[in-house]
Amino acid sequence: MQITTHATQPIDGQKPGTSGLRKKTRVFMEPHYLENFVQSIFDAIGGAAGKTFVLGGDGRYFNDRAAQVILRMAAANGAARVIVGAGGLLSTPAASNLIRKRSTDGGIILSASHNPGGHDGDFGVKFNTPNGGPAPEGVTGAIHAASGRISQYRIMEAQDVDLASPGERTLGAMTVEVVDPVTDYRRLMEELFDFDAIRRLITDGFTLRFDAMHAVTGPYAKAILEDALGAAAGSVVNARPLPDFGGGHPDPNPVRARPLVDLMMGPEAPDFAAASDGDGDRNMILGRGVYVTPSDSLAVLTANAHLAPGYARDLVGVARSMPTSRAVDRVAAARGLNCYATPTGWKFFGNLLDAGRATLCGEESAGTGSDHVREKDGLWAVLLWLNILAARRESVEGIMRRHWAEFGRNYYSRHDFEGVDAGAATGMIDDLRACLDELPGRRFGALTVETAEDFAYTDPVDGSRAAHQGIVITFDGGARAVFRLSGTGTDGATLRVYLERLETAPDALDHDPQDALAPVVAAADAIAGIAARLGRTRPDVVT
Ligand code: G16
Numbered sequence: 320m321q322i323t324t325h326a327t328q329p330i331d332g333q334k335p336g337t338s339g340l341r342k343k344t345r346v347f348m349e350p351h352y353l354e355n356f357v358q359s360i361f362d363a364i365g366g367a368a369g370k371t372f373v374l375g376g377d378g379r380y381f382n383d384r385a386a387q388v389i390l391r392m393a394a395a396n397g398a399a400r401v402i403v404g405a406g407g408l409l410s411t412p413a414a415s416n417l418i419r420k421r422s423t424d425g426g427i428i429l430s431a432s433h434n435p436g437g438h439d440g441d442f443g444v445k446f447n448t449p450n451g452g453p454a455p456e457g458v459t460g461a462i463h464a465a466s467g468r469i470s471q472y473r474i475m476e477a478q479d480v481d482l483a484s485p486g487e488r489t490l491g492a493m494t495v496e497v498v499d500p501v502t503d504y505r506r507l508m509e510e511l512f513d514f515d516a517i518r519r520l521i522t523d524g525f526t527l528r529f530d531a532m533h534a535v536t537g538p539y540a541k542a543i544l545e546d547a548l549g550a551a552a553g554s555v556v557n558a559r560p561l562p563d564f565g566g567g568h569p570d571p572n573p574v575r576a577r578p579l580v581d582l583m584m585g586p587e588a589p590d591f592a593a594a595s596d597g598d599g600d601r602n603m604i605l606g607r608g609v610y611v612t613p614s615d616s617l618a619v620l621t622a623n624a625h626l627a628p629g630y631a632r633d634l635v636g637v638a639r640s641m642p643t644s645r646a647v648d649r650v651a652a653a654r655g656l657n658c659y660a661t662p663t664g665w666k667f668f669g670n671l672l673d674a675g676r677a678t679l680c681g682e683e684s685a686g687t688g689s690d691h692v693r694e695k696d697g698l699w700a701v702l703l704w705l706n707i708l709a710a711r712r713e714s715v716e717g718i719m720r721r722h723w724a725e726f727g728r729n730y731y732s733r734h735d736f737e738g739v740d741a742g743a744a745t746g747m748i749d750d751l752r753a754c755l756d757e758l759p760g761r762r763f764g765a766l767t768v769e770t771a772e773d774f775a776y777t778d779p780v781d782g783s784r785a786a787h788q789g790i791v792i793t794f795d796g797g798a799r800a801v802f803r804l805s806g807t808g809t810d811g812a813t814l815r816v817y818l819e820r821l822e823t824a825p826d827a828l829d830h831d832p833q834d835a836l837a838p839v840v841a842a843a844d845a846i847a848g849i850a851a852r853l854g855r856t857r858p859d860v861v862t
Contacts, residue, residue, distance in 0.1 A: 320491045321476045322395045327351045333359065333466035335459040337664045337806030339445025341431045344381050347442040351472070357389055357427070358472035359465035360446045361396050363458065364425065368397035373417045373447075375409020375500065376429025377535040377598040378560035379436030383407050385429050385444070387479050394493040395473035401493065404500035407482050408560065410535045410599030412688070412696035413504040415451035419692065420503060425449050430535075430598035433570035434809065437563035441809050452669035452693030456785065459666075501542045508543060508699065511629030511691060512706045520709040521549045526589035529701065530579045533557045533565035536599040539698055548705075554589075569596050571603035571685055571697070572862040573610055584608060591708065591715060595697035600665075601685035602697035604704055606715020612832075612862075614644035614731050617681030619722050620703055621650045624679060626710035627703055629691065634678040638671050640664070641774050641789060642801045642817040643683040646729040653726065662776050662788035663803065665695055670780035683733060683817060685862075720828070727823035730835040734858035735805075736814040736849065744804055744812035747852045751790045751802060758792065763842035766794040774801075792846060797821030800843040814853065816843055833861070 333340060333356050340356055347353050361367040374389055376382040386407035393401050402417055403409075409417070411428055418426045431443035446454045446462065454462070480488050480495050488495045508514075521527075527550055531537035537558035544550045557565065568575045571594035583592050588607040595602055604611040611619070621637050624630035636657030639647050643660075651658035659677060661667035665686060671677040672690045681687040686695030687703075704715075711718065736744075758771040770793045775786040789803035798820040805813035818839045822828060833840075843849070850856050 322473055323476055324471050324473050325351070325354070326471050327355055327469055329467045329469055330355050334463045335445070335454070338432060338453060339428070339443050341434065341441055341443040341807055341809055343809055344436070344438055344440055344442040347385070348381060353385055353388055353444070354392065354472045354474065355466060355469050356444055357392050359462050359469055360427065361392070362465040362469070363461035366396065367393055369399050370424035371400040371402070371421070372398060373402045373409070373414050373421070373423055373426030375404035375414050376407055377410070378406070378408050378562065379431065379442065379564070379597065380438055380440065380562040381442050382429050382562070385442070386482065388474070389427055390480055390490055390495060391475040391477055392473065394477070394490040395475040398493050400496060402496045402498055403482060405482060405485055405497050408500045408535055410500070410504070410539060412600055412692050412694045412699065413500055413539070415447060415692035415694040416504055416507055417498070418447055418449065419451040423449060428598070432598050432807065433568070433596040433601060434807070435564065435568050436597065440563065447693070450669060450673055450693050452672070453664070453666040455666050455669060456783065501539050504539060505543055505547065507691060508702055511699070512627050512702045513709065514548060516709040517702070517705045518549050520705070525591070525708070526551070527554055527591040528579065528582065528589050529555045529592070530571070530576055530594040531555060531558045532567055532569040532571065532576065532594060532596065533559060533561040534569040534595065534597045534599070535560050536595040536698060539599065540595070543698065543702070564597065571596050571601050572860070574860050574862065576603055580605065580610060583610070591705070593701040593704070596685070599697050600695040602687060602700040603685055604700065604715070606719070609716045609719055611715065611719060612644070612731050613681065613685045613687065614646050614683050614729065615719065615722070616700065617643065617679070617687055618646035618650050618726065619718060620687060620700070621647050621656070621679055622654070622722065623707045623711070624703065627706040630678065630689070635675055636671070636677040638668050638677040638680045640667070640682040641791070642803065642815070643681060644729040644731040644819045645821070646726065646731070647681065649726040659779070662774070662785045664806070667776065667778070667785070669693055670778050674780045676779070683731070723828045724825065727821055728828045730820045730822060730830070730832045732818050732832050732836055733862045734816045734818065734840070735860040736853055736855045737808070737859040738811045739814055739853045739855065741812040743853055744814050747814070747847055747849070748790060748802060748804060751847055755790070758846065763845045765838045766798055766842045769793045769795055792843070794839070794842065798839045800839055800846070802843070802847055814849070816849070816858070818843060
């Protein structure tokens with residue numbers, strides 16, 4: 320088969336963000352766009368010759384075409400083997416598991432995660448390193464640099480590889496190993512959790528619903544929750560992955576997964592519900608009548624992980640992204656665990672996990688995970704919750720109430736202002752940064768500023784430094800507002816305002832979070848001038 324070397328030129332903007340390169344699908348479909356970026360990955364890691372990679376994606380529009388292009392480029396660049404999920408599908412955590420388990424040289428994941436799919440939606444490409452985790456900043460920087468120097472890419476002229484079913488195929492001298500996307504992942508889950516106990520819970524009448532949002536977790540959830548654990552047929556809804564996610568926005572939060580929330584707040588609610596996102600790394604947890612914030616979920620999982628066999632060992636530590644609420648810090652303090660606050664982006668957990676400093680990690684953006692892989696893992700979080708429920712035999716609501724009574728409640732909410740003018744948003748953050756020194760001691764409504772900082776992080780393992788990772792304002796009495804711009808959007812800018820207030824009074828643990836946070840919301844707007852500067856009086860998404 321013929322290998323062709325195409326002349327090309329650098330394309331502006333191939334700079335990976337919070338999680339890989341995300342752009343409009345039609346941008347990725349432009350001539351040479353995907354090819355330039357993939358060649359830049361190979362160039363940045365010292366070539367592909369003789370290497371083994373994992374390849375898969377969340378099944379969104381263009382996933383199938385992109386997978387074929389990447390296979391032909393890997394073959395032309397001399398790769399020895401690519402392990403690819405049947406149909407080109409792999410959830411992000413399943414890909415991370417395969418990268419590690421098969422001792423590969425890394426993997427390429429095709430996903431724009433929770434962003435909508437389709438020709439007019441979003442697409443993304445992410446490189447994960449041999450530890451199974453998202454490439455750290457040093458590697459993404461090298462990929463970006465390579466994309467700025469590129470002058471040619473190599474591709475094999477060949478027919479499409481048959482990816483429909485498991486088996487080995489060849490592409491020139493390269494082996495394409497097509498695997499069932501679910502098998503290895505399900506085995507890993509069986510090692511970590513007490514499937515018998517969860518099965519007994521379900522046999523005893525416990526009911527659940529899992530919304531796969533027409534994204535990649537459908538086949539995983541069916542195989543594990545229904546087939547292996549005995550949840551009633553139909554417990555997993557929207558289970559068939561669709562290229563446009565059925566026209567939906569596969570982000571498991573109370574806004575995008577509204578029907579599930581409505582079900583759980585109504586009379587027909589099952590005992591437990593959960594949802595996952597486009598590529599299966601996010602999760603949302605609900606009990607009958609109760610929504611568990613991702614920050615609270617991390618705290619509860621940390622406090623109870625020992626109830627699952629995979630975590631019966633002592634946890635070594637826990638890590639959260641800085642904007643995630645400090646609920647888990649209170650558990651860590653009580654249990655004598657190290658607790659790390661990293662910048663937003665799962666890639667920042669990698670070193671802590673590799674160095675054995677953290678066992679569990681989590682983010683306010685609906686991500687929770689552990690050292691079992693190097694990505695956040697939606698179904699893993701669901702199974703850990705189910706294992707805890709099976710061990711405690713209490714309702715989700717009961718578990719939350721006891722948790723808040725013991726540790727206090729960190730009321731928490733994130734307000735997103737989407738698609739705002741990028742210049743105005745950047746200007747607002749810059750101006751905030753410029754006035755940090757003047758804020759401490761100033762009063763905004765009921766709250767007085769204690770500290771104001773521009774968050775920077777020095778990795779305790781390799782000493783690498785990430786600056787300008789968010790503006791953090793703390794107030795007296797344990798309240799906090801954090802401002803940062805999203806690194807995953809594709810339209811203008813998204814301002815995220817993260818709001819938190821600690822409450823420990825036993826009679827004040829049951830308020831509506833938006834009411835409890837009203838003084839913090841008002842202070843945040845007064846400090847940043849969101850309405851005046853961005854012309855928005857209310858957020859587009861409240862989680
Ligand atoms: C990605 C990252 C997460 C991050 C989230 C939101 O998640 O992996 O670490 O918290 O984006 O990032 P931002 O606030 O910059 O938009 P995912 O699920 O999209 O891969």
